[in-house]
Amino acid sequence: MWNWFHKLASPPHFYRIASAFEPWLLWLAIACMLTGAYGGLVLAPADHVQGDGFRIIYVHVPAAFLSMFSYALMAVASGIGLIWRMKLAFSVAAATAPVGAAFTFLALVTGAIWGQPMWGSYWEWDPRLTSELILLFLFLGYIFLRQALAETRQADRASGILALVGVVNLPIIHYSVEWWNSIHQGPSLIKLEAPSITTDMLWPLLAMIIGYQLLFLAILMTSVRTQVLQREQNARWITEQLGTENIHG
């Protein structure tokens, strides 16, 4: 097990595995998302309160789920990188941040679009949307810190510390925002809740979540491979690897 872990962590090995898996992940993701989209947009019945408006959950919920997932992944990868000094883990963390930020942004936008018919305004200080907004800023802080530190090794470790501080803080932020909302909440507010859900609404959602997750992994693989190429640009295995690929291609 440990051996396998070490082998996976070696950049050339990871590069090969990622290159092999990536197309499969991408095709599976597309298949899942098409199935989910068909199920969600065509097969599922309209909600009796929200009408067709609820269908945006098929984008919103998976994006929101992934935004949290990617922050957690980023923090775990940073932690592994800091403790075991593993460069690949830092590559994963660095690659996760922009993807995570993009999904967070998507969750915010879809949340606002969904909010328009529900609340009559694009933005309400709903606790989940607020947390999501703060999460976006946390991602941006991470990305900007990396950008500011020119030295890769320093950027890795500094942004790793930031990610760990952030992940400890995240539950506290979430709780405080919930608490803040429960005090200041207006009297007649419809919350952004997934409507009471039936099976034919649920399975497309699950398909979408799985599809998004696979898409995320596929993007991550590409992004980590780019990171690896940048970091190891002088290593011999790169010229060998790319050399053979050029011959085949």
Add this chain to the structure above:
Amino acid sequence: MLQAFQLVISRELQMAFRRWSDLALPVIFFMIVCMLFPLAVGQDQAILQKIGPGAIWVAALLATLLSLNTLYREDFDDGTLEQLALSTQPLTILLLAKTVAHWIVTELPLIAITPLLTLGFNLPAEGVYGLMLTLLAGTPALSLLGSVGAALTAGLHQASGLIALLLLPLTIPILIFGARAADLAASGQSIAGPLYLLGGLSVLALTLCPFATAAAVRVSLD
């Protein structure tokens, strides 16, 4: 170890009092930001009274942020930070001492001046007392978190705005609990609940942040 802690604090205080302009700057900034709110919102006493505690908390947060920029940058530039990192004492303790000194030099004057500023928002007397209590309980967490951010950006000259982006999202819980408790105090209710939460945050920050700061300083020096 305790001796080193005291030594660093006394040196920091000595330097702070030699450069009184640095000492006064956050306080003046704090006052100006507090003045901006009535100017922006209007002189409606009811509205000012309502936003007062929150506005003062936001101003305190921004004033702290302003002071944090120089917390480690100067030490980084003159080489004293690497001397601390190479000392025989644990870096965590030395940096904690610097953070405590920062709190004494920056936050205590802010808290001291708060009663004066509450006049502008027409806050009742018990509200003033409560507001000061919340600042007293919450600002240690602010300094401790801020010291992590300052350590991460110690070597970055071009990015002085970066620390705001790093820190402000992380300080949101402190702001929420602090402003809420101050709000309760202003309306004459018990502030025990949010005050305990604030104190809890400060204790949590005290146990975790010094280690993150020390790690961040070592990274910055690398």
Add this chain to the structure above:
Amino acid sequence: MDTTSYSLEWQDLTLWRGERCLQQGLKGKLASGQAITLKGPNGCGKTTLLRTLCGLSQPETGKVLWQGKQIHKIRNKFHAHLAYSGHNNGLKRDLSTRENLRFAARLRGRHTNQNELLNGLRLTACADLPVRNLSAGQQRRASLALILGSGAEFWVLDEPFTNLDRSGCEWLARRCNDHLGMGGLLLTAGHQDSLLNPERETIIELAGAN
């Protein structure tokens, strides 16, 4: 200073700066009474190597051993024997030389005779002025006073002769030779011709980065 002999050893060091590999497979040893001077063109990694050997920078690969133990595992013990002077002088500009020296000594838990030190460095006259009012050369001397007063066995000096006048250079070289004579270790980097005792000094030429 006690008479124990000390040694610093480094093995297979690889140093990187950014995306560039500066040095590869460096190894060496420094023992009591010896000096090593690093030379080489700008940007070849002299400062990085010095900082790595103090534990300020982490090497990409390889180990640095003090008395046979890795330095980051015995950090506080190692630091007790180490005095480092880098490009920045390590002095607070708002405090006087005397105050800076006193702080450094007390942080080490020592009491040094400041007057003797200040006399030797010809700093007595300006010892009570804030460091920022001193000239570059005087600041350099004050910074060296930190090293001389540290009581540490292992001195690491990055370009110590910069900004010093001729007599200052000679004085410093004399102090360094005394230090070596008493069993101290010395590691420096610099461009000048060496003034150190040639019997004790090893010069390492670092190749320029390619």
